[in-house]
Amino acid sequence: MNAPAATPGPPLWLLLELTYRCPLHCVYCYNPIEFAQTEQELDTAEWIRVLREARELGAVQLGLSGGEPLVREDLVEITAEAHRLGYYINLITSGVGLDETKIRDLKIAGLDHIQLSFQDSTRELNDFLSHTKTFELKQRIGALIKSHDYPMVVNCVLHRLNIDHLDAIIEMADRLGAEYLELANTQYYSWAHLNRDHLLPSRAQIEAAEQTTNAWRARLGGRMRIFFVVPDYYETRPKKCMNGWGSTFMAIAPDGTALPCHTARMLPGLSFPNVRAASVREIWFESEGFNRFRGTGWMKEPCASCDEREKDFGGCHCQAYLLANDPATADPVCDKSPHHAVVTAAVTRAQASSTNVKPLVFRDAKASRELSRNAAGEMNADKKQKILEPRMHTDEHG
């Protein structure tokens, strides 16, 4: 039964990936493996047109991300226009490129909030995982953000190599004065998928991390809110990816490709429109790419007859493609999926005290070009890592 998808609401959450250029080389980056092949970035006028068109549809939360958005010389100009249009503006940054002048100019332009990434609480691992010397810089930037009175989210992606430092990571975020701490366990797409056996923590590590998080929550009271995202490989039901495909979220890649999630362009047999050729309205309501997995009409078994099909909408299509070679099958994280054994095998390997193997692959242009050349199909491992999952809800009070 092909239930027609209801008319979608507005794309409340707009994420602009202004550039793939980035001074960091994180081993779990969600940017496409093939990022170095990306053609010309949109120019200032094109980004501003996207902002205007999306705002007319009702977009209100704006993420400025990348890559490192601060490498764009027009960041202040883009921010100012977004503010004028009425967006709430989140800058998602490694901190590299922020200084006293830039942070003041962004404040004047109307930037609302800064999310600062850390790789770890120690210099050694922070600098190793990002392949940069940025640990002290990030500490200084954290202080700078607070001295300019921005709300601050500290984000730290968790994985096997840093999860045992969680107590010190939380302590660091609290000391920096963050209002929110996002502890996002690595999700295994793109570079993180390449490096998965290095990164997937053991069950014991995750349980200890949850205990540490809960102890801190009790101690912190309301001072800092902690979001702890469990790695979905350890779940038996998939996440409701992007709050439902084409329901809330639109990402624009540096070259103007519009996507219903950060990494959907990896999916075979789907084309995604480019804002250079179509309006945001046409893209959101009419494009094949955004309509393909809306609602439940696309589902096959076990999703089609599942009584939880509207709870998680079958999970993540990129993960289904990556692990089961079919974007329209159930996310193999679900234990009803016939492909669930792929996930349990990876989890089983992660319980060993040491895992293999191949060296870690750092995200840089050289590796990107080599992997793209070697793998034209097989290595389309592409999806988000830390994705700015929309935290949206409706409160009914009064």
Add this chain to the structure above:
Amino acid sequence: MSAVTDDARPAVAHGFRLQWEPAQSAHVLLYPEGMVKLNTSAGEILRRCDGARTVTEIVADLEQAFGRAGLAADVAAFMSMAIEKGWVELRS
């Protein structure tokens, strides 16, 4: 949670922004990477929380605007919840 006194002056908390969204026909409360869509009464209360008016004045204003009496208890309940969620802070 202690009760909010009538002479407290509530304000939308630092780090939150309240605005009307025509596309949603609702007031929304915006904060880092998040949004709360407010129902009509929550929106009407919150938009009067400007740090200048007291709770008593807000109640009186609402009762006049909507032609209803006896809103004090509803407003107090909302204030307690909003303070607990961190949406509202009290100015003296």
